Amino acid sequence: MFLAITFFIGISIIMIFPIMSQAQSEEKTFVTHTGAVVKTSGEIIDPLYVVSTVEFDPMNYLRDFNYGRVSELSDGTTLREYTIIAEDDKIMEVSSGVFYNVWTFNGTVPGPTIRATEGDLLKIKFINNGQKEHTIHFHGIHPAGMDGVFEPVGGNGGQFVYEFTAGPVGVHPYHCHVMPLEEHIVHGLYGVFIVDPKEERQPADEMVMVLNGLDTDFDTENNFYAANTIPFYYQHHPIQINTNELIRIYVVNMVEFDPINNFHLHGNLYKYYPTGTDLVPSFYTDMITLSQTERGIMEFEYQYPGKYLFHAHKVEFSEKGWVGIFLAKENLDTQEVNYGS
Numbered sequence: 001m002f003l004a005i006t007f008f009i010g011i012s013i014i015m016i017f018p019i020m021s022q023a024q025s026e027e028k029t030f031v032t033h034t035g036a037v038v039k040t041s042g043e044i045i046d047p048l049y050v051v052s053t054v055e056f057d058p059m060n061y062l063r064d065f066n067y068g069r070v071s072e073l074s075d076g077t078t079l080r081e082y083t084i085i086a087e088d089d090k091i092m093e094v095s096s097g098v099f100y101n102v103w104t105f106n107g108t109v110p111g112p113t114i115r116a117t118e119g120d121l122l123k124i125k126f127i128n129n130g131q132k133e134h135t136i137h138f139h140g141i142h143p144a145g146m147d148g149v150f151e152p153v154g155g156n157g158g159q160f161v162y163e164f165t166a167g168p169v170g171v172h173p174y175h176c177h178v179m180p181l182e183e184h185i186v187h188g189l190y191g192v193f194i195v196d197p198k199e200e201r202q203p204a205d206e207m208v209m210v211l212n213g214l215d216t217d218f219d220t221e222n223n224f225y226a227a228n229t230i231p232f233y234y235q236h237h238p239i240q241i242n243t244n245e246l247i248r249i250y251v252v253n254m255v256e257f258d259p260i261n262n263f264h265l266h267g268n269l270y271k272y273y274p275t276g277t278d279l280v281p282s283f284y285t286d287m288i289t290l291s292q293t294e295r296g297i298m299e300f301e302y303q304y305p306g307k308y309l310f311h312a313h314k315v316e317f318s319e320k321g322w323v324g325i326f327l328a329k330e331n332l333d334t335q336e337v338n339y340g341s
Contacts, residue, residue, distance in 0.1 A: 052099065054092035056108050058228040059237060062207045065194070066112040068122070078120045080166075084111065086176070086189065088130035088155075095224055095231050095321070100216055103130065103176075103187035109229050110210040110254070111191030114174070116166040118195050124162040128153045134184065135160075137177035138193055139293070141167050149177045169197045170276035171250040173293050186215050186256040188229075194250055197279065204248035204299065205241055211263070211290070211312075211322065213255040220257055224321045225312065231321020234310075238327035243305050247326075249298040250276070253290035261322075262289045263298070264313040270300035287313055302328040 028051060068080035088103040105111025116122055128134045132155055137148035142164035145151070153160045176189035192208050212229055213222030224231045241247055253261045264287040271281035272288055276297040288296065302308065311323035 052091055052093050054090045054102060054104065054107060054109075056092065056229065058230050058233045059239075061108065061110070061113075061228050062209070062239065063205075064113060065115040065206075065208075067115050073121065078117065079123065080116050080120050081123045081125070082112075082114055083125045083127065084136060085127045086130050086134040086153075088132055088134070088187070094214055094216070094229065098216055098224075100214060101187065103134075103184065103189045105136075105189060105191055109188030109190075110212070111174075111189070113192045113194065113208045113250075115194045115196065118167050118169050118198055120166045122162070122164055122166055126153060126160045126162060128155050128158040130155045133158075133178050134176045134189060135178055136162060136174055138162070138164075138174045139172035140164075140170075140193065140195070147177075152178050166195045168277050169195050169279075171195075171252060171295050171297055172275075173252050173254060173295060175254070175293075182220075182256050185254065186213070188212075190254045192250060192252050194276075201248070201279075202246060204246035206248045206250070207239070208250045209252075209263075211251065211253045211255055211261050213258065213317075215257065222255065222257055222320075225255065225261075225317040226321045227324060232323060234324025238307060238325040240327050240329060241302065243302050243328050243330050245301060247298075247300055247302075250295070251290075251298060252295040253292060255292065258317075260289055260291055260314070261317065262287055262313045264311055265298075265300065266309040267304070267306075268300050268302060268308065270298040273297040273299075302326070304328070305330040 066082060068082040071079045073079055084105050086103070086105055087107070090102045090104050090107070091099050092102045092109070094100045102109045124136065126136055133152040134155070135148040135152055146162050146164045148162065151160060172193045172195070174191050174193045176184040178184055190210070192210060209227040211227055214224040215221060216223045227234060251263055255261045269284055269286045272283040272285060273281050274296045281299070305328050308326045308328060309323065310326060311318040
């Protein structure tokens with residue numbers, strides 16, 4: 001009996017030791033439930049310490065526009081070229097201590113905000129570095145072969161080039177269109193496509209807000225809601241704006257599972273352009289209701305300085321993260337605001 005126990009212990013040490021040795025020689029970066037970043041080559045015991053492979057700053061995303069690589073064709077047409085890479089193995093801390101398997105375009109949820117002018121020729125090189133099949137389906141007008149539905153792109157480096165003319169003017173979503181579609185969307189494969197009119201809109205402090213939900217326990221109901229993925233982020237980090245300056249928000253509702261969402265602004269009303277395809281506003285209101293993938297452009301100015309709340313007027317959504325604050329500063333030095341370019 002004694003010999004059997006000794007033999008068993010010896011075998012166990014041999015089996016475990018190589019794993020411990022590997023863990024101690026490879027340095028990894030962990031994000032803790034308190035937000036601290038830990039780098040260690042030691043053994044991680046606390047199961048709440050999970051590797052986070054996505055770095056996403058909602059404040060940077062807010063005013064970050066991707067105009068692509070720009071050149072001019074012989075006929076004078078502007079050519080814009082973009083590269084979008086899909087992945088489906090990223091881990092992101094979407095709320096304190098909540099780590100989620102996000103599927104990303106160019107490493108973030110939402111993906112990059114692509115921007116062009118009506119009439120530009122677009123070439124989007126799509127690379128699928130995920131394990132599953134993915135596509136990009138752009139809302140808007142384009143040939144059937146560029147619709148991102150019947151041309152699934154295989155994983156592990158599969159490629160496809162979408163080519164079409166930008167139009168119509170407005171704000172449009174793009175997203176993966178591989179079935180089961182809700183799975184691909186709720187994990188994060190979507191972004192915003194802005195088409196500017198040839199005659200520029202009035203100068204403004206421009207922002208993008210993608211309204212999204214997170215089903216972290218996979219029961220087809222959202223556990224969190226947000227503008228730009230991180231619940232309560234803009235409440236804890238108010239968006240700084242200037243009084244008496246035009247604010248323009250491109251808002252897109254990408255919440256899956258729930259049929260409607262909405263956007264309420266405190267202390268003000270805004271002009272609203274549904275889908276952004278008309279240069280004349282349709283409403284002057286403090287709240288809009290959006291169905292899935294519905295979108296539009298909001299324009300407003302604050303006359304008085306101070307903090308102003310914005311949120312979903314569906315209380316469940318705002319209590320689970322879809323809420324933020326504008327901090328209107330009585331300061332006309334626009335250098336304090338980091339505009340998109």
